[in-house]
Amino acid sequence: MTQEIFTDMLKRINAIVREHIIPLEPLLLTQQWTELFSQLDQLRTEVKAQDLWAPNLPASVGGLNLSTMRLAQIAEVSGQSPLGHYCFGCQAPDAGNAELLHMYANDFIKSSFLLPLAKGDIRSCFAMTEPHTAGSNPTMLDTTAELIDDHWVINGRKWFTTAADGANFTIVMAVTDPEAHRHQRASMIIVPLDNSGYRNLRNIPVMGHSGSGYFSHSEVEFVNCKVPANHLIGERGQGFKMAQQRLGPGRIQHCMRWIGIAKRCFNLMCQHVKQRQITPTSTLADQAVIQSKIAESFAAMNASRALVMETAQIVDEQGFEAAKHHISMIKFESANMLQSVVDNALQSMGALGMTDDSIVAFFYREERAARIYDGPDEVHKISLAKSLLKSKTINF
């Protein structure tokens, strides 16, 4: 695809976000889920008609097969709204699951689960984190899967399984080889969610909001949950290796989505302060402290964007392994940029910023988790610092 065609594609995506997706946000903010999902489905049909569907997936499953740098730019533009990635078929956790299945799954899984997922006919989730073990060190997870009479029998409890409510299947990470090296104990197995051994216990309230359907995080349980042996993804004992490969591209797309969110909040902040009269002759925008917030937010967004795009370029030119430390760096750097820009916007908007009359409060509430999921800040900082300290050249 030429740069000209790609630029036109980005423009069309931006137009759909601005003209069709953002106007649906009041349905999200007032929890009118049924109406919201039916309207999003209509938009997905339009997105497919315009050949903008699934930019992250290979052409063999109906995707656009774009480079990491191009995907990142799409993630930014479509990320301006919490509904954007869903409308373009590149939403977490389905995007990462589909990429994983494409790389590792057998033909049965590909035809039964990957193809309908890639088309957007079904949804999926990813169940790794457990309430009672530290998610930041997943080698400690204790959900088990035993191979008995050609079936996996799974037992355990997971939580923060995003979008489990209404999903068709989950990928569950379970210990299949307890005696193996700690990085080779776990495997990934597909569980259709109409299985009688699976239960969705609750949608977990996150800062007071339990959500519904795609916009939810569940606590789920597997009790003697039986699935055929061919539901194993990739090789037995390779769960952690595959999880790392699943998270790598996802982190870049999250970071660029956060930049899209930050820009949206930044624009709302600028619009608000320019029109908010604080004396008969001046607005908030005339105040030096507000100008400072605007300048700092702008610099932070641009710095994050440059780092993320540099990371995407390393991935495209040298592969994910070469970009490993950059990915750790952008994960915590962009998440903190996001938190600071959204907070600046909310503060500048005063009481309005706390309400659901604007999207800023939604982002403030929902995206605090950016510093926790896919590896908390601390874990990425430790990993980056260790690699820098190991380096023989001190001259970075």
Ligand SMILES: Cc1cc2nc3c(=O)[nH]c(=O)nc-3n(C[C@H](O)[C@H](O)[C@H](O)COP(=O)(O)OP(=O)(O)OC[C@H]3O[C@@H](n4cnc5c(N)ncnc54)[C@H](O)[C@@H]3O)c2cc1C
């Ligand atoms: C909104 C949201 C969506 C999520 N979606 C999913 C999903 O779809 N599927 C899934 O499996 N999981 C999901 N998770 C779970 C997420 O991956 C975990 O929360 C994350 O890995 C951290 O694990 P934990 O919560 O158990 O924190 P813990 O491991 O208990 O850590 C708690 C805190 O301790 C600090 N910390 C951790 N390790 C270190 C260290 N080595 N040194 C110093 N400080 C440290 C960090 O600040 C961390 O936040 C989601 C979480 C959230 C909040």
